[in-house]
Amino acid sequence: MIDDEFLEELRREFLAEGASLLDLWEESFLKLETGHNRSEEISTIFRVAHSFKGGSSAVGYQDLAAFAHSVEDLLSIIKLSPDILNAELVSLLLKCGDAFKQKISFLNGQDSKDWEITVLAFDINDRLLMLGDDKETIPLFSESPKEEEICPGSTSEDDEWQKVLKETNERLGIQLTEEHLSLSEDEIVQEISKQKQTLQAPVELVKSAIPTPIQTKQSVSVKVDASKIDKIMNLVGELVINKSQLANRVEQHKDDLLLEATFSLLEKTIRELQDETLGMRMISMKNLFMKCQRAVRDVSLKLDKKIEFIQNGEEVEIDRSMVELITDPLLHILRNSADHGIAKEGVITLKAEHIGSKIVLTIQDNGRGIDIDRVFRKARENQLVPQNSNISDYTTNEIFQFIMMPGFSTAEKVTDVSGRGVGLDVVKTTIEQLNGKIEIDSTINKGTKFKLILPLTTSIQEGLHVKSHNGSYVFPTEKVLEILAGDKLNLLKDPNSLVMFKYRNLIIPYASLDYALGVAADITAKKMVLILEVDGKYFGIGVDEFVSQVHVVLKPINNIVKTSTGISASCILSHGGVGFVIDTDEVCKLVIKFNQYQNRKQIA
Numbered sequence: 001m002i003d004d005e006f007l008e009e010l011r012r013e014f015l016a017e018g019a020s021l022l023d024l025w026e027e028s029f030l031k032l033e034t035g036h037n038r039s040e041e042i043s044t045i046f047r048v049a050h051s052f053k054g055g056s057s058a059v060g061y062q063d064l065a066a067f068a069h070s071v072e073d074l075l076s077i078i079k080l081s082p083d084i085l086n087a088e089l090v091s092l093l094l095k096c097g098d099a100f101k102q103k104i105s106f107l108n109g110q111d112s113k114d115w116e117i118t119v120l121a122f123d124i125n126d127r128l129l130m131l132g133d134d135k136e137t138i139p140l141f142s143e144s145p146k147e148e149e150i151c152p153g154s155t156s157e158d159d160e161w162q163k164v165l166k167e168t169n170e171r172l173g174i175q176l177t178e179e180h181l182s183l184s185e186d187e188i189v190q191e192i193s194k195q196k197q198t199l200q201a202p203v204e205l206v207k208s209a210i211p212t213p214i215q216t217k218q219s220v221s222v223k224v225d226a227s228k229i230d231k232i233m234n235l236v237g238e239l240v241i242n243k244s245q246l247a248n249r250v251e252q253h254k255d256d257l258l259l260e261a262t263f264s265l266l267e268k269t270i271r272e273l274q275d276e277t278l279g280m281r282m283i284s285m286k287n288l289f290m291k292c293q294r295a296v297r298d299v300s301l302k303l304d305k306k307i308e309f310i311q312n313g314e315e316v317e318i319d320r321s322m323v324e325l326i327t328d329p330l331l332h333i334l335r336n337s338a339d340h341g342i343a344k345e346g347v348i349t350l351k352a353e354h355i356g357s358k359i360v361l362t363i364q365d366n367g368r369g370i371d372i373d374r375v376f377r378k379a380r381e382n383q384l385v386p387q388n389s390n391i392s393d394y395t396t397n398e399i400f401q402f403i404m405m406p407g408f409s410t411a412e413k414v415t416d417v418s419g420r421g422v423g424l425d426v427v428k429t430t431i432e433q434l435n436g437k438i439e440i441d442s443t444i445n446k447g448t449k450f451k452l453i454l455p456l457t458t459s460i461q462e463g464l465h466v467k468s469h470n471g472s473y474v475f476p477t478e479k480v481l482e483i484l485a486g487d488k489l490n491l492l493k494d495p496n497s498l499v500m501f502k503y504r505n506l507i508i509p510y511a512s513l514d515y516a517l518g519v520a521a522d523i524t525a526k527k528m529v530l531i532l533e534v535d536g537k538y539f540g541i542g543v544d545e546f547v548s549q550v551h552v553v554l555k556p557i558n559n560i561v562k563t564s565t566g567i568s569a570s571c572i573l574s575h576g577g578v579g580f581v582i583d584t585d586e587v588c589k590l591v592i593k594f595n596q597y598q599n600r601k602q603i604a
Contacts, residue, residue, distance in 0.1 A: 341367030
């Protein structure tokens, strides 16, 4: 009898490995439709289902094992007759993968709703009957699915089983023999437990202990709980803060060469530790790209369109904490391209690039394109631009930014895929919350391109520490174009009563930071002016003092404060005080808003 602690450990390992198996499952199905190595991909899919069935049964998840058993029956027919596999059958099996994922999520405590697969179960049984399955189908909610003997040659050649058995014994430090393979899976688990307890070795995943062809060679990689990596990252962040505080002390003792040398070495070590820890948080975009391919495939089938999906850069790495946040925006843009962009057939390309300290995601289609004149007319109807303005007053990107305003839609036809005037505003908000931006370009009958520009990580920010109205603030470095002296600033008003000043060959809006944040009653000239660029427009923000360039660890703040005042996060500065990280896009919007709707004193 397996003790409870041992069983729980096996279950945790099964759930962790199950998620990886399901990624392989979906990847193989999507590769099937390219027409390459179909037999190999079908074999991989079959082995995944077989491993899922065996593993879930061995750890007591009998309903999951029963469902996997029926899916395996269907796959066994496809394996014998690959030509019967069509888009409809692939869709059914992809839904089975979704059901597996939902069950795994529920068992992991990540989903409060258990699965409901009654309809899917009937679909599978119908398909089995239609294809002439001569096996006895099993109840999908049975507590005891029919057992199969595991024996050499059942799913692979004898020599492959012997090789896998040898690798399994070496990896686990046990001595399973071919005689053991004639036992039931529960009996094999008990034998592994007995041998493990004798050897006092760590327990491995039970399905890894039951030899199947899905096993891979031993890797030097180790699995680390994501929460531990996050904790290490937080500790490194605290170390960065402590280093900044120590830097002030070292500055006061410049004559102590030993202290200065020791601090320099410490600074180098912390920087390397920070880079290595950040690297631990980085993961490739492969799984995200796979979700995107699946989404385009599903939409193309639903809308009866022939869409080729091309992807580049799936090996590019991004901060793990950002992947979940950008998934929905990316999928929404892709669905829009498939629905509104492509007419009947076309190409959608998804590309990821690592440029400097940024990740750039480009979604491009060769479809209808967006009518820029129509967008501008709609913006004027919605009073997003002055009635007397002309399209030539705005850049192409500025005009296309209107399609991401709440409720803005030029779609004549509303579908259940897109076109309801919701979604793109959420996309824009999400990307801006990640300190990123979106650029849009489109040409009628040639296509549309969305470019998402994101930081590598949202944990650490390089910025400019400034002071204004007795407060400390940090502006993201990439948002500041230039710092000017403010003593010779000649402020004036334009016809719309905006306070402006001349910057190079342009007249641009101006406000002091404390006025834009609502902590001062009027606009006043300041000692220094930061020149910011937002959506192709320039703004001048006055501050009292520039302190230094800094690297700060971002700390979350109350969402109400964040969205209402132009502040995106908080941080601890080198002197130990609290600083606020500026949301430059929001501050520039506040400059326009306060200039238009509040009374201001005349500035000479």
